[in-house]
Amino acid sequence: MSVQLIADSGSTNCEWVLLKNGRRKNILTSGISPYFMTGDQVVQLLHDQLMPKLKVQVDQVHFYGTGLGNPGNEALVKLALKQVLKGAKINIHTDLLAAARALCGTSKGIACILGTGSNSCFYNGKKIVKNSPGLGFILGDEGSGAYLGKKVVQYYLYNTFDEDLRARFDARFETNGKEILESVYRKPLPNRYLAGFTKFLAENRGHYMVENIIEDGLNDFFFNHLYKYRESWTHPIHFIGSVAFGFKDVLQELCNSYELELGKVLQTPLDGLVAFHKNA
Template structure:
């Protein structure tokens, strides 16, 4: 019997999906899924509206879902039940996105894995499971060096008028938002973390400006100092990074690893390739 395996890597902003069937790969994306902010019915509606029709009607044997907010069994069940609405015959496995990042970067070896995307997180992985975790506290209290964290700093600089004239002009031109509009979106609309993370693209577009470089370095130092130094294993193990923020600012991460004496491992924009290889090996299938 041919296995059809559906893999998901879900963050707060977007979800990457990959179908493995008969050695072939089909990729598609949807909006992010977070059981902390979405009900089962909302997740079902997202799947119904954003999945390609040919995927919705497929017979899926296994679903491996790695998603933000799925660390607890209660939250994981919300996602599992939503997926079971469409794939009731599938074996559905739900775990958090940090496990997916650890598998993608470490495989069956031990290491420290970090996520720097819309949110941030980190763990020590022993090659089989996550042993210790220095978690982010969400975009309000923590998530140091995440997209939402950097977006918040940029908005503060703009609203407090800490940008120089050139940066302020560029910020207004790119986003065309005033103070009232920003505050309304942050405090009154849904998914303010996504809204804030969207500003992080401004950092990449203005690399080299001293204010921007200081924001990037300060945010990454906060993450290193708050989380990474808490792992005693980091003296002997490689530290890996996954996520768009890590990928775009890998030069700064490399510099800071040298400063702290950490051994830098992989920096991946997303974990999908690593997860694909892992599940192909487990199922015995090969890419065509």
């Protein structure tokens, strides 16, 4: 039986699973983001953080990660893995395919990502055949953590929150308008910064303003993306990501109102990917 290595990488962390003789070993390293790392940096990370924990010859690698729909990024990561994991067959996949395989396996369905960013596709059981285009967190990313966090910040800066919620916000984040604007417009990774405010929504469920932000933000995802797939009415709609997992009840309500079938809702794809590759 071949030894497989499966990776699910974001820009912060990368989770690896080594499959050998039906047994599973989990390994955690820093994230591998080809937008922010050179090939040499990826090689160094693999040597320092992955290889000391592997200690076996790997036959096949399935690496899923962000930014890998870009051919240049794909080539960078593939070359780095080849240099370190010599002799292994290297397969590079996008995070959207990771979601589709983890959620749908070999069945047809709509697979959605609602995490820091958002994305969706129709998956035919083998490959992604339709993808609603994402516009990034400034123009799009409806339903994502960045999108919902931006709404929280707007409510705060426009003084839309009532006194109670404003006091809760001040106590939770200890920030001000100047700091927020500086972080959004001048500091790196503003999408991640904005997504950090989504936890305020999770911690204050039940307040009508909080519920409105969540429902409106997720409804924008349904309207702008899921509505564009005619398959949405004939196949289950699956979700993955921290936002989807945290607000599963709202997704169920929206599916009911749109007369759609809610499928699986997972926090991360790794267990689903392990099951997919074991069966494959």
